[in-house]
Amino acid sequence: MAIEFPDPLWRKVFEQAWESYTTGGWGVGAVVLDAEGRLLGEGRNRSADTEAALRQLTGTPLAHAELNALAAAGDDLPTAGTVVRTTLEPCALCASAIALRRVARVEFAGADPLWHGLYATHRTHPLLAQRWPAQVGPLTDDGAPLAVLAEALPLSAYLRTRGRGAASTQAYATHSPALLGLAQAIADDDAVLDLDLDALLAAWGDRIEETQPTRLRPSVIQVGADDWERVRDVRIASLAESPQAFGSTVAQALTFDEQRWRDRAETATTWHAVLGDRSVGSITLRADPDAAGTAEITGMWVDPQARGRGAGALLVDTAVAAWRRLAGRRVVLWVVQGNEAATGLYERCGFRATGRTELEDDGRVELELERLL
Numbered sequence: 024m025a026i027e028f029p030d031p032l033w034r035k036v037f038e039q040a041w042e043s044y045t046t047g048g049w050g051v052g053a054v055v056l057d058a059e060g061r062l063l064g065e066g067r068n069r070s071a072d073t074e075a076a077l078r079q080l081t082g083t084p085l086a087h088a089e090l091n092a093l094a095a096a097g098d099d100l101p102t103a104g105t106v107v108r109t110t111l112e113p114c115a116l117c118a119s120a121i122a123l124r125r126v127a128r129v130e131f132a133g134a135d136p137l138w139h140g141l142y143a144t145h146r147t148h149p150l151l152a153q154r155w156p157a158q159v160g161p162l163t164d165d166g167a168p169l170a171v172l173a174e175a176l177p178l179s180a181y182l183r184t185r186g187r188g189a190a191s192t193q194a195y196a197t198h199s200p201a202l203l204g205l206a207q208a209i210a211d212d213d214a215v216l217d218l219d220l221d222a223l224l225a226a227w228g229d230r231i232e233e234t235q236p237t238r239l240r241p242s243v244i245q246v247g248a249d250d251w252e253r254v255r256d257v258r259i260a261s262l263a264e265s266p267q268a269f270g271s272t273v274a275q276a277l278t279f280d281e282q283r284w285r286d287r288a289e290t291a292t293t294w295h296a297v298l299g300d301r302s303v304g305s306i307t308l309r310a311d312p313d314a315a316g317t318a319e320i321t322g323m324w325v326d327p328q329a330r331g332r333g334a335g336a337l338l339v340d341t342a343v344a345a346w347r348r349l350a351g352r353r354v355v356l357w358v359v360q361g362n363e364a365a366t367g368l369y370e371r372c373g374f375r376a377t378g379r380t381e382l383e384d385d386g387r388v389e390l391e392l393e394r395l396l
């Protein structure tokens with residue numbers, strides 16, 4: 024089966040990436056689009072270029088694809104709806120440039136394990152948080168082979184010029200050995216440098232399609248009153264997916280208005296686990312007004328599609344650490360009897376049963392667990 028591009032502009036992004044690779048660059052390409060999807064500029068990594076080009080960074084490690092695409096798009100970007108499309112998840116340098124140019128949305132084909140999670144850190148700066156674009160990626164399902172190619176090209180370029188042993192290649196050796204093997208094979212094949220993009224896909228398509236993109240680890244962000252829509256959407260998804268685990272229902276949550284969601288944020292602290300900028304899990308910590316030094320964890324949930332990546336333990340550890348920083352001494356939570364997966368997770372996070380139980384109206388028995396700090 025041939026690898027296909029979702030549309031001609033995605034093809035252009037990869038043509039730029041391939042031109043970068045074959046000219047000795049890092050193999051990353053990008054385009055800038057307006058809100059209607061019209062092309063405003065295109066660029067590629069030009070770290071190895073020796074000839075100057077107008078409005079392009081060339082021959083420097085800073086000559087990244089997104090910077091060059093933004094520079095090519097000129098000074099008068101539209102004030103709303105600008106999109107940067109790139110083969111690889113933006114690095115800190117490009118992410119900052121994208122925020123400065125007030126780009127509304129970033130679409131990337133392949134995740135970059137080195138830079139994944141930037142979204143969570145930039146939210147802590149007020150100006151950047153305000154300008155931070157929506158991020159969409161990596162490509163999955165039918166687009167997964169393009170995600171593999173997007174990751175493999177920079178990795179191949181790195182292997183070709185610097186060899187193994189660097190932090191990035193070691194990370195791939197641990198987490199994505201198949202992808203590292205593909206990248207090494209492309210790096211070892213000097214004949215690929217004479218191919219055009221179609222010939223590359225014809226020659227390497229099967230091998231690319233056999234390879235899985237990097238499996239990402241989630242990061243954690245704190246969400247507040249201004250994130251009420253995000254909090255609402257995750258809460259409703261959790262109630263719909265695990266109705267037996269919670270003491271309320273989707274029907275109840277749907278009756279809440281904006282103010283009600285904002286009020287909830289005032290009385291408790293909520294964190295989300297995120298992949299890219301997609302929320303895939305949630306946890307809430309609330310101080311117990313009747314027991315000094317005690318807080319309760321509620322609303323713990325991880326999207327089934329994101330399970331097995333450590334999101335649950337990350338959320339629990341984040342909430343416990345936050346309470347410890349506030350000089351809290353004890354964290355409690357309630358888990359439905361028989362929910363072995365949740366109980367096991369909490370036990371791995373240091374929680375133990377107190378022996379207290381509660382019988383709910385619907386007949387469920389809940390067990391209290393605690394962790395002393």
Ligand SMILES: [Zn+2]
Nearest residue numbers: 087114116117
């Ligand atoms: Zn970059």
